[in-house]
Amino acid sequence: xxxxxxxxxxxxxxxxxVFAAGLVMTVAAKxxxxxxxxxxxxxxxSRLSLALTVMAAWFFIGTLIAAYSGKTKGMEVEFSLFSExxxxxxxxxxxxxxxxxxxxxxxxxxxxxxxxFLFPRFDPDHPKGFQNIMELAVEAMDRFTCGTVGEYGExxxxxxxxxxxxxxxxxxxxxxxxxxxxxxxVVTLSMGLITxxxxxxxxxxxxxxxxxxxxxxxxxxxxxxxxxxxxxAIPISLACRLFGNMIGGMIVMDLLKSVxxxxxxxxxxxxxxYFNLFHPIIQAYIFIILSLTFINEAIE
Amino acid sequence: xxxxxxxxAMLTALGAGLGMGFATAKAVDAVARQPEASGKINAILxxxxxxxxxxxxxxxVIALILxxx
Numbered sequence: 402x403x404x405x406x407x408x409x410x411x412x413x414x415x416x417x418x419v420f421a422a423g424l425v426m427t428v429a430a431k432x433x434x435x436x437x438x439x440x441x442x443x444x445x446x447s448r449l450s451l452a453l454t455v456m457a458a459w460f461f462i463g464t465l466i467a468a469y470s471g472k473t474k475g476m477e478v479e480f481s482l483f484s485e486x487x488x489x490x491x492x493x494x495x496x497x498x499x500x501x502x503x504x505x506x507x508x509x510x511x512x513x514x515x516x517x518f519l520f521p522r523f524d525p526d527h528p529k530g531f532q533n534i535m536e537l538a539v540e541a542m543d544r545f546t547c548g549t550v551g552e553y554g555e556x557x558x559x560x561x562x563x564x565x566x567x568x569x570x571x572x573x574x575x576x577x578x579x580x581x582x583x584x585x586x587v588v589t590l591s592m593g594l595i596t597x598x599x600x601x602x603x604x605x606x607x608x609x610x611x612x613x614x615x616x617x618x619x620x621x622x623x624x625x626x627x628x629x630x631x632x633x634a635i636p637i638s639l640a641c642r643l644f645g646n647m648i649g650g651m652i653v654m655d656l657l658k659s660v661x662x663x664x665x666x667x668x669x670x671x672x673x674x675y676f677n678l679f680h681p682i683i684q685a686y687i688f689i690i691l692s693l694t695f696i697n698e699a700i701e
Numbered sequence: 702x703x704x705x706x707x708x709x710a711m712l713t714a715l716g717a718g719l720g721m722g723f724a725t726a727k728a729v730d731a732v733a734r735q736p737e738a739s740g741k742i743n744a745i746l747x748x749x750x751x752x753x754x755x756x757x758x759x760x761x762v763i764a765l766i767l768x769x770x
Contacts, residue, residue: 480769481769482765482766482769638755641755641758641759641762642751642754642755642758644762645758645759645761645762645765646758648765649758649761683747686747687747687748687751690744690747690748691748691751694748
């Protein structure tokens with residue numbers, strides 16, 4: 402359904418009038434409260450008129466954006482399992498890979514800046530401000546990894562911390578309208594393969610080849626193939642879990658934006674608090690704790 | 702037809718939801734009995750929920766493979 406020009410103009414005029422009326426009512430209610438003191442009725446009137454003002458402003462902005470961009474409700478959502486390709490220097494890359502390089506470069510740059518300019522100014526005896534945050538995060542990660550894998554915790558802690566930082570940064574890239582790198586199966590599978598390598602590295606280092614085979618055929622040697630199969634399934638399961646969660650959140654956000662169309666002023670931000678902030682942090686936590694649990698299983 | 706298949710694949714979510722519900726109910730029981738152990742219980746519950754959720758996530762990926770062209 403395409404709106405006609407007159408309908409749009411009428412909508413704009415009505416919402417602007419309601420907005421102005423709401424503003425006047427809010428100011429009047431506030432001044433009434435200031436003059437005659439608070440009571441229940443005046444408070445409710447003030448709150449109602451404020452809500453009316455905000456609604457009218459949202460409707461006005463939404464109509465304006467919808468009229469300007471020509472997008473009304475009911476756009477189609479398009480998504481593909483693999484990201485689109487972009488051409489760089491005559492070679493095509495997946496868009497998510499390019500975004501991943503950019504994110505890695507930004508994180509490395511921030512690391513360099515922190516290392517060169519912020520850390521020398523840190524006072525080991527009197528921590529304050531940013532230093533407190535960094536120490537808290539690093540110490541929490543150290544304690545977490547040491548509590549899960551024990552002796553190798555100190556070696557694994559930096560990798561796990563950077564993994565978490567990368568996952569959360571890639572989730573934030575969705576806020577800039579990009580497809581996050583963690584919603585690409587190739588990226589998540591490579592992360593799962595790193596975990597697989599770590600599992601076997603620490604398992605072989607702790608026990609040697611014979612000990613590892615003995616641990617895999619623990620109750621009876623018959624289940625050795627099944628144990629090996631379930632070990633091989635670990636990176637796939639990790640990759641699919643992260644990929645499914647991230648692409649699910651992305652599709653839900655896309656659906657919300659497309660349903661709202663031009664009226665998506667401020668509302669997806671509330672949903673984004675869950676899908677772009679809370680959900681990725683939980684997923685990063687789960688990825689890290691599962692990796693550590695599997696490594697612990699291999700070395701104990 | 703593929704859309705129906707994708708929808709049927711998502712029936713797996715039933716099992717995952719039931720499993721997560723049972724796990725959460727037990728966790729609530731445990732916290733009610735021993736409120737001081739809530740931190741540890743929370744960590745284990747998150748891990749268990751992630752593992753229970755993974756079946757639904759596999760189904761979701763399969764549904765996506767079926768639905769996306």
